[in-house]
Amino acid sequence: MITELNRRALAMLRAVGAGRAELTCSCEPDLRVDGLPCCDQATAHQLARAGLIRPARVVAVGQWTRAELTADGRRALGTTLAAA
Known part of the structure; x- marks a missing residue:
């Protein structure tokens, strides 16, 4: 569980919120932003496990979706x- 979000995690959340990110459908989803693999997949996995991001639709395992x-x-x- 993520207790505090660092700048990289926040940037990843902003990219997802802006519609610029895709996830693989898997138990440890990989993230790409603007079509490029994210440099910190461990944080992407943590964001997914913490329930902060998810695939927009169900696709086959290993497939990419928004x-x-x-x-x-x-x-x-x-x-x-709001705190900033």
Whole structure:
């Protein structure tokens, strides 16, 4: 579980929120932003496990689909933006 979001995690959440990110459908989903693999897949996995991001639709295992923020992800992003 992520207790505090660092700048990289926040940037990843913003990219997902802006519709610029895709996830693989898997138990440890990989993330790419603007078509490029994310440099920190461990953080991508943590964001997914924490329930902050998810695939926008169900696809076959290993396939890519648009990523979206969950309600918790939107709250986490909104909370950090309001504190800034």
